[in-house]
Amino acid sequence: LIPKTAIRKRLPLYLRCLTYLHQMGIENISSQNFGEKIGIDPSQIRRDLSYFGDFGKQGVGYNVENLLHELKTILGLNQRWKVVLVGVGNLGQALVNYSGLQYNFDLMGVFDTDPEKIGSKVGDHEVQDIKKVSSTIQKNGVKLAILAVPKAAAQEVGDILAASGIKGILNFAPVSIRAPGNVIVHNADLSFELQNLVFSLIYSLK
Amino acid sequence: LIPKTAIRKRLPLYLRCLTYLHQMGIENISSQNFGEKIGIDPSQIRRDLSYFGDFGKQGVGYNVENLLHELKTILGLNQRWKVVLVGVGNLGQALVNYSGLQYNFDLMGVFDTDPEKIGSKVGDHEVQDIKKVSSTIQKNGVKLAILAVPKAAAQEVGDILAASGIKGILNFAPVSIRAPGNVIVHNADLSFELQNLVFSLIYSLK
Ligand SMILES: NC(=O)c1ccc[n+]([C@@H]2O[C@H](COP(=O)([O-])OP(=O)(O)OC[C@H]3O[C@@H](n4cnc5c(N)ncnc54)[C@H](O)[C@@H]3O)[C@@H](O)[C@H]2O)c1
Ligand SMILES: NC(=O)c1ccc[n+]([C@@H]2O[C@H](COP(=O)([O-])OP(=O)(O)OC[C@H]3O[C@@H](n4cnc5c(N)ncnc54)[C@H](O)[C@@H]3O)[C@@H](O)[C@H]2O)c1
Known part of the structure; x- marks a missing residue:
């Protein structure tokens, strides 16, 4: 084993x-x-x-x-993985346009609650109402979701995703979200990247 | 040792x-x-x-x-570190507003080349012209910079930062930038976070 x-x-x-x-x-x-x-x-x-x-x-x-x-x-990266993105604010828009995601991931839809954003285009995607995320996940067999919503909305959206059959959530909101046992949540934190830079800097200044 | x-x-x-x-x-x-x-x-x-x-x-x-x-x-995180951010687009704006950076980092200024953005406010910061980044770095003894500019501008901005006395660059642009020996460049890549999620998922499905 x-x-x-x-x-x-x-x-x-x-x-x-x-x-x-x-x-x-x-x-x-x-x-x-x-x-x-x-x-x-x-x-x-x-x-x-x-x-x-x-x-x-x-x-x-x-x-x-x-x-x-x-x-x-x-590690399963010779296949493509379907992903949905929820929260199309600053971070969400930067992720939709990011070329680095295209190597292994297919974005199947981007979702938001803001009426000003729903129907508008971000990159190649039209922003959809969060009400449509469950049917998109189930119709396409999507396993992964990126959560780029404000802290206050993170748990509620996490629950919707878990109930729709999502298996893995990459959570950017600065709060730990609870998920059922069959759903894996990873918390991304860009400040760790900056911390890593500090470690390298301190060591090299010695 | x-x-x-x-x-x-x-x-x-x-x-x-x-x-x-x-x-x-x-x-x-x-x-x-x-x-x-x-x-x-x-x-x-x-x-x-x-x-x-x-x-x-x-x-x-x-x-x-x-x-x-x-x-x-x-690891040097019981002190605060001064940082400048260059490129105040989608990613840059998400980083300026991100609460996670406040624990150890003081953002000393945000810079861009877009005349529509210069002078506007993002979070608590007024967007400044990239021409002012060198004097901000030197006046405040800033050691760290976050690079959130398009691929095409990354090397040129990296050179400006290195010449201004920056010691560490967190580069988000999807391109490797060359820097002098006394400058450390770390490349951040959010797709690795998604890849990590895939690994965990594959292993737990076994
Ligand atoms: N982990 C990190 O390193 C990091 C870095 C930057 C930002 N963040 C976090 O990422 C999140 C997004 O940041 P941002 O700057 O893009 O914020 P933002 O306010 O620009 O965007 C949030 C978007 O989520 C949408 N939204 C709100 N409630 C929703 C819901 N219930 N369902 C669907 N969409 C909903 C909003 O309409 C908005 O478009 C924040 O929680 C922020 O703290 C994390
Ligand atoms: N590494 C990752 O995980 C990741 C994730 C998302 C985006 N990105 C990358 O981050 C970068 C920014 O993405 P975005 O979505 O915010 O792009 P964007 O186009 O919204 O923002 C780029 C900003 O940089 C400014 N700019 C351009 N040239 C400049 C220069 N010479 N000096 C100062 N400012 C300059 C522009 O005016 C604009 O405001 C891109 O290179 C993108 O590929 C990386």
Whole structure:
């Protein structure tokens, strides 16, 4: 059995790092260098990856492109995922237009309660009334939702999504929302990105 | 000497997890449970934390509030950091209004090139012309910048920031920007948050 935490926690870090290495045109990387970049013991990396197959070559390390492709397959990113977005304010509009989402995700609809916004176009999408989100989720078999509504509306909208059959919610509102056991909620927090920058800065100033 | 990667990579994960535990009202956590939640070997956690002092109690584990406070001090988050934001479009406006940034960061100014935006108010801030960013950075000793401009403008604005004395850039534009050796660039990518949600979903469906 693959240890639960490896999948949930370490493999995404490997994938993120490999994505950057690939963008930088790096072809091979040793488990030593790889470990150094992501802060994980190289022997742990080798153990994690050996569950899935034999990707590294003695003395050469891992081929970045090949490993990236394998990891994407293992982690379900070689298929596309349908997503709905609820809350088409500043953050929602920035997400609708963001090119980075197009690689693995198909936005099936964007929803809001503001009568001024409903019917208007954001990117390629027409803003729909939140009343229509359940039928969109059920008709298209949508599993994922992005929640970009104000704090006060987050729980109520989370309940609507869970009742419609959504399985995963990426919540941007700065509040923890309760969801039934079969729905996974991840809280996104951009201030952690800024905190990470501070850590790197402090360490490098030493 | 504290191993370089621990600071850079693992401690932020500890901090993020502790922040959620604290929000949930959890008082103590064993290194075993802690490791399970973040996907890091409990003995690695104990080794990392022992560099900084003796925080855990035999049999009880770590006190969440106390450890959170200690980690914040170690990682420089017990002080406030000055930040400037460049690019006050959809994403920039969502960031200016985001309550999560107020805990550790002071926004010293927001800047854009769009004449329609310059002079207008976003949250508590008046949008300033990008021409003024250098003097704001130098006058206030600002170290951090958030880059929320289109891809095409990212490198040019990055150069202005580096020349003004900025030490860390959080870049949201979907392009890698070059910066001098004394400037750290972190690329934020919200689609990784969505990818993380997919990993959790796939694993829990098994
Ligand atoms: N986690 C982060 O890093 C981060 C960063 C920025 C903003 N935020 C948060 O994201 C959320 C959105 O921020 P914003 O700047 O876009 O806010 P905004 O006010 O511009 O947009 C919110 C949108 O949600 C809509 N809405 C309100 N109630 C709704 C409901 N019941 N159903 C559907 N739509 C509803 C509004 O009509 C509006 O269009 C806020 O909660 C904010 O705190 C989080
Ligand atoms: N990394 C992520 O997860 C993520 C998510 C959403 C959007 N984005 C990216 O963030 C950026 C901003 O997105 P948005 O939706 O807010 O775009 P937007 O077009 O709404 O806003 C861009 C702003 O930058 C300003 N600008 C352009 N050139 C400038 C310059 N030289 N100096 C100062 N300001 C300048 C524009 O006037 C505009 O106000 C884009 O590059 C987008 O791809 C990234």
